Amino acid sequence: MAYINEHFLKLKAGYLFPEIGRRVNEFTQANPDKAAGLIRCGIGDVTEALPEAVIEALHSAVDEMGNRETFRGYAPELGYDFLREAIAKHDYAARGMDISADEIIVSDGAKCDSANILDILGSQNRIAITDPVYPVYLDTNVMAGHTGPADDAGLFEGIIYLPCTDANAFVPAIPDEPADLIYLCYPNNPTGATATKAQLAAWVDYAKANGSIILYDAAYEAFIQDADMPHSIFEIEGARDCAIEFRSFSKNAGFTGTRCAFTVVPKGLTAKDAAGNDHPLHALWGRRVATKFNGTSYPIQRAAAAVYTEAGQAQVRALIDHYMGNAKILCEAAKAAGLEVFGGTNAPYIWVKTPNGAPSWDIFDKVLNEAAVVITPGAGFGTAGEGYFRISAFNSRANAEEVAKRIGAMAW
Numbered sequence: 001m002a003y004i005n006e007h008f009l010k011l012k013a014g015y016l017f018p019e020i021g022r023r024v025n026e027f028t029q030a031n032p033d034k035a036a037g038l039i040r041c042g043i044g045d046v047t048e049a050l051p052e053a054v055i056e057a058l059h060s061a062v063d064e065m066g067n068r069e070t071f072r073g074y075a076p077e078l079g080y081d082f083l084r085e086a087i088a089k090h091d092y093a094a095r096g097m098d099i100s101a102d103e104i105i106v107s108d109g110a111k112c113d114s115a116n117i118l119d120i121l122g123s124q125n126r127i128a129i130t131d132p133v134y135p136v137y138l139d140t141n142v143m144a145g146h147t148g149p150a151d152d153a154g155l156f157e158g159i160i161y162l163p164c165t166d167a168n169a170f171v172p173a174i175p176d177e178p179a180d181l182i183y184l185c186y187p188n189n190p191t192g193a194t195a196t197k198a199q200l201a202a203w204v205d206y207a208k209a210n211g212s213i214i215l216y217d218a219a220y221e222a223f224i225q226d227a228d229m230p231h232s233i234f235e236i237e238g239a240r241d242c243a244i245e246f247r248s249f250s251k252n253a254g255f256t257g258t259r260c261a262f263t264v265v266p267k268g269l270t271a272k273d274a275a276g277n278d279h280p281l282h283a284l285w286g287r288r289v290a291t292k293f294n295g296t297s298y299p300i301q302r303a304a305a306a307v308y309t310e311a312g313q314a315q316v317r318a319l320i321d322h323y324m325g326n327a328k329i330l331c332e333a334a335k336a337a338g339l340e341v342f343g344g345t346n347a348p349y350i351w352v353k354t355p356n357g358a359p360s361w362d363i364f365d366k367v368l369n370e371a372a373v374v375i376t377p378g379a380g381f382g383t384a385g386e387g388y389f390r391i392s393a394f395n396s397r398a399n400a401e402e403v404a405k406r407i408g409a410m411a412w
């Protein structure tokens with residue numbers, strides 16, 4: 001007899017993107033003419049080509065692999081030094097942070113890393129998760145058996161939910177109960193909000209006071225436009241003692257289909273065993289990665305390193321400018337249509353309040369049917385996401401302009 005992991009059965013059957021797909025299919029079948037002009041602003045995936053410096057690095061790394069003299073087999077398990085050193089220098093030292101190359105562990109995705117980190121953390125941890133949220137943090141805790149079942153509202157027993165609404169500018173208040181693991185993501189997917197240094201410092205103080213760990217997802221840091229917004233949790237004093245950071249090349253350099261990311265685990269960061277002894281998490285994560293992962297491929301790590309060359313930096317900046325230009329066009333259109341708009345200034349997501357408190361799936365259907373545009377209903381990201389919808393700025397300029405026009409023409 002073989003048995004399943006029954007915790008999977010607690011997950012909601014209708015996951016967000018399959019449900020969106022189902023409704024879009026229904027629409028295209030019923031309206032073939034309108035469907036020809038369908039524009040997707042739903043899923044958070046990049047649309048523009050990889051930077052030229054990345055393509056050049058890929059080509060030359062592939063040539064190296066085709067020559068016996070320069071061929072490479074298994075990569076170092078935690079990543080090639082050339083990439084780890086480039087990351088330490090450009091993403092951390094250049095911003096005044098003290099993160100060494102060997103604290104950076106290269107992987108093929110921040111999604112996997114933010115999911116897999118649970119392997120090294122105890123199941124007795126109390127988990128705090130923002131609501132709305134990138135679904136990975138919640139679903140992986142459900143899969144690992146860290147929660148009870150979901151209630152009728154979709155809230156899982158045992159999770160400390162941190163509601164993020166316009167009342168708190170989408171940065172959660174410090175809870176009045178202790179949490180051991182806190183997932184934070186800024187700039188935020190889905191709300192497009194950023195957290196200031198003072199707001200993050202309050203979380204670092206809380207984490208240090210409670211012996212908790214902040215799991216900080218900075219996948220969108222490159223989209224920050226305001227000079228004083230923190231790009232990393234490690235810009236906050238004391239964060240080395242209480243935080244792990246996830247970063248990715250997916251959104252800044254367009255690597256969603258290329259796959260490269262990294263996780264920063266400071267050498268001094270510890271967590272306890274049941275007897276109360278401290279253990280360094282860096283060693284545990286290294287052990288986990290070395291056992292379950294055989295490294296990101298050599299050409300891909302060369303491609304990621306090319307992001308840090310002078311040409312690569314300029315090309316990434318141009319990509320960000322392109323998407324943030326779209327964000328501006330979409331924000332302005334939504335505001336001109338009389339909608340209440342958040343985000344979109346330091347992140348590629350625009351978070352819009354539904355008119356008259358309409359349910360977000362109703363607005364999804366309305367925008368699909370009236371404008372042939374796919375947005376994401378806020379309810380799909382959590383209960384506190386109800387009453388909002390997300391417009392993604394990942395698109396061509398022509399599509400962003402067309403979506404802006406259609407939003408303006410709709411009867412809201």
Ligand SMILES: *Cc1c(COP(=O)(O)O)cnc(C)c1O
Nearest residue numbers: 109110111134189219248250261
């Ligand atoms: C897109 C995204 C990532 C990146 O994940 P990858 O696996 O590196 O592509 C991480 N976190 C959030 C919140 C995201 O939206």
